[in-house]
Amino acid sequence: MFLFNPIGFVESPYKESSEIPKGLGVKHDAEGVLKVLPEFELGLVDVDGFSHLFVIWAFDRITGFDLTACPPSDNRPHGVFATRSPRRPNPIGLTVVQLLGRDHVRLHVRGVDMLDGTPILDIKPYLSSVPQETLRRGWLAEAEARKA
Amino acid sequence: MFLFNPIGFVESPYKESSEIPKGLGVKHDAEGVLKVLPEFELGLVDVDGFSHLFVIWAFDRITGFDLTACPPSDNRPHGVFATRSPRRPNPIGLTVVQLLGRDHVRLHVRGVDMLDGTPILDIKPYLSSVPQETLRRGWLAEAEARKA
Numbered sequence: 001m002f003l004f005n006p007i008g009f010v011e012s013p014y015k016e017s018s019e020i021p022k023g024l025g026v027k028h029d030a031e032g033v034l035k036v037l038p039e040f041e042l043g044l045v046d047v048d049g050f051s052h053l054f055v056i057w058a059f060d061r062i063t064g065f066d067l068t069a070c071p072p073s074d075n076r077p078h079g080v081f082a083t084r085s086p087r088r089p090n091p092i093g094l095t096v097v098q099l100l101g102r103d104h105v106r107l108h109v110r111g112v113d114m115l116d117g118t119p120i121l122d123i124k125p126y127l128s129s130v131p132q133e134t135l136r137r138g139w140l141a142e143a144e145a146r147k148a
Numbered sequence: 149m150f151l152f153n154p155i156g157f158v159e160s161p162y163k164e165s166s167e168i169p170k171g172l173g174v175k176h177d178a179e180g181v182l183k184v185l186p187e188f189e190l191g192l193v194d195v196d197g198f199s200h201l202f203v204i205w206a207f208d209r210i211t212g213f214d215l216t217a218c219p220p221s222d223n224r225p226h227g228v229f230a231t232r233s234p235r236r237p238n239p240i241g242l243t244v245v246q247l248l249g250r251d252h253v254r255l256h257v258r259g260v261d262m263l264d265g266t267p268i269l270d271i272k273p274y275l276s277s278v279p280q281e282t283l284r285r286g287w288l289a290e291a292e293a294r295k296a
Contacts, residue, residue, distance in 0.1 A: 001151060001152070001153055002151070002152045002153075002206050002208075002267070002269070003149060003150070003151055004149070004150045004152065004238040004240070005149055005150075005237075005238070007237050007238065036229075040215065040229075040237060042215040042216060042227060043215040043216070043227045043228040043229045043237070044227045044229055044230070045216065045225075045226060045227035045230065046226040046227050046230040046286060046287045047227055047229050047230045047286075048286070049230070049284065049285075049286025049287050049289075049290075050230065050284060050285065050286040051284035051285075052284075054242060056204065056238075056240055056242065058150050060150075067188065067190040067191040068190060068191070068193065077193075078193060078194040079190060079191045079192045079193035079194050079195055080191040081184075081188075081191045081192055081195050081270075081271040081272065082192070082193065082194040082195045082197070082198065082273055083272075083273070084272060084273070088270060089153075089155050089188060089191070089270075090152040090153065090155065090204075090269045090270050092152070092204055092269060092270045094202060094204065094242070094270075094272060119150070121150070121238045121240060122229075122236060122237075122238050122240045122242075123229040124229065124231075124232060124242060125230055125231070125232070125285070125286060125288070127285060127288065136197065136198060136199035136200075137197075137198065137199075137273070137275060138194060138195075138196070138197025138198040138273060139194045139197050140273070140275065141197075142197075
């Protein structure tokens, strides 16, 4: 059993889950701020040099989970681990954001898909490793093809 | 405060942290298994269609953290959130693995950099979004250039 405390909170334009763009081909270009708690400011040194960051966060307004999910991008159910459904056994979210700039403990970013006030658990540099041409996108590619 | 329980455990060839390849240009191609607990098997339906997965896991053999870290890929300290150091405020690890195949609750994968027995917190499909040419890699690119 693991116990985590927030290292900061997201400032997002989204106050309600219904406002967050979802579904096939959706682009997340909303801007927001990752506001890190003052005691962790030293941990942000040199973050500025990266164009993109992983943000690991908690779905703090979700209770319970389902083993299958019908994502907005498809009308068929899939195993929850094959989706980004918030109703997961451990309600952990993962978002890749573009870093626009840092002002002390405030990281200005593009690409937030979290609700305002979402607790941040960790921030890591994004270092892509997987060449685009070796990537298979499972049911999502099929769902896209069906809608095309 | 968030409480997470493992959804499974990693079977890895690495028994000790010193055995895990580290540093600049290292390639993680070790094979291993993500063994999901039987009660979550239904959550794996359709995972098979993805070539790569995100694995979110816990550094369960680490206590304490540092706000700066000297990664093996550089001899200069950086803020912990600009590194993948295990000594983080929340000891959460993130690995992209290639899925080789699934046998019920066992996901055979390539690219493990976790220790044997590492608790898995979540699995998500990997859907790359960031074009290679827009990526900046901060101090890591500099450290690579210094060693080249």
